[in-house]
Structure formats: C-alpha cells, structure tokens
Amino acid sequence: MLLADRLIQWHGSGRILGISMLVQAGSFLPVVLFPSIPSFFILRIMASIALGLNVPSYYSYLVESAPQGQGGTVVSLFDVTLRSGVSLLAAPLAGILFDNLGAYWLYIIGMAGRLLAWLILQVLAHPHAYGTV
Numbered sequence: 001m002l003l004a005d006r007l008i009q010w011h012g013s014g015r016i017l018g019i020s021m022l023v024q025a026g027s028f029l030p031v032v033l034f035p036s037i038p039s040f041f042i043l044r045i046m047a048s049i050a051l052g053l054n055v056p057s058y059y060s061y062l063v064e065s066a067p068q069g070q071g072g073t074v075v076s077l078f079d080v081t082l083r084s085g086v087s088l089l090a091a092p093l094a095g096i097l098f099d100n101l102g103a104y105w106l107y108i109i110g111m112a113g114r115l116l117a118w119l120i121l122q123v124l125a126h127p128h129a130y131g132t133v
Helices: 004-011 013-033 037-065 071-101 103-124
Strands: none
Touching: 004 013, 004 037, 013 037, 013 103, 037 071, 071 103
C-alpha cells in the first residue's frame, strides 16, 4: 500500500484496480497447478500484494466514478451494502461447495471470480475514469 497512491497517480485508479484483480486471480494459480505448502505461501504473498493495490485503487475508483459530491454515498453503498449482501449469499454457498466439491475447487472458483470481475471492469468501466487495463 505504500506505493499504491503513487501508482494510482501515475497510471490511474482503473488501471491499478484491474492489475490488482489480475494479481488476485494469478495468486490462485500455484495452488491450482501444484497444491502444496509452498504454493500456499506464494498465494499469500501474491494476495497480499494484490490487496495492497486493491484497497486504495478500489476506493479511489469509486470516488472518481461517483457523481460530484456523492463519493461517500457511493463508497458506503458499494463497500458496506453490496459487500455485505454478497457475503450473506456467498458464505453458505462456499460452505456447500466445500462440503460437496472440496477445497481445491474453491480456488478455481475464486480465480474465475477474480477474472470475471476484471472482465466486468473492462466492459463496464466508467468512461471518464482514467486508465483501465
């Protein structure tokens, strides 16, 4: 996170947000290809880097894309309301999938979800938001 603000200034919040989503998706790849203890260490390192880029770029992108003076409202709507609603649905579904498919498939689903989020960002990015990936 220490360099994220500079990266956002240089490349734009949309581009850094997209990169963070790709790094998040890529973090699952070592576990999917070679499930082992070292793969989990690589996953955690890559996921930490992605989080350090994701959090500042996510909030910056939301505020930049919001109507003038509505940044706080948009952040609370997306970060609190939407995230909580998704968690209410995703937590029991993840438990059911874990029980029926095992943990391995949750990593594949997680990777696919991050790639889908990146694709949605590319397709629906706000036109005035600077620099999407």
